[in-house]
């Protein structure tokens with residue numbers, strides 16, 4: 001009996017990588033679609049985890065300790081960003097954990113959206 005069980009387990013394990021492979025192929029297809037240029041978005045902007053270090057509401061700037069920003073090719077670091085909608089800064093405080101979306105506006109890396117986690 002024992003060897004039959006073993007075969008069943010081996011088959012289950014063998015089947016698993018196929019399922020994973022199918023899943024990751026779907027992911028690659030999606031990525032390929034994202035990269036197609038379109039009038040609406042030239043590059044995929046994804047929310048990035050960040051922590052608010054400093055808010056300068058007067059200047060409309062926020063200093064963020066941010067993770068890698070793929071669409072800007074920027075590694076993780078702490079830096080100040082201009083904020084597209086500076087009135088939104090009133091909803092945040094220093095120390096908040098947020099997710100932020102970054103994009104280049106007039107050639108400058110800018111926070112275009114920010115949500116508290």
Ligand SMILES: [Cu+2]
Nearest residue numbers: 074077078079
């Ligand atoms: Cu940076």
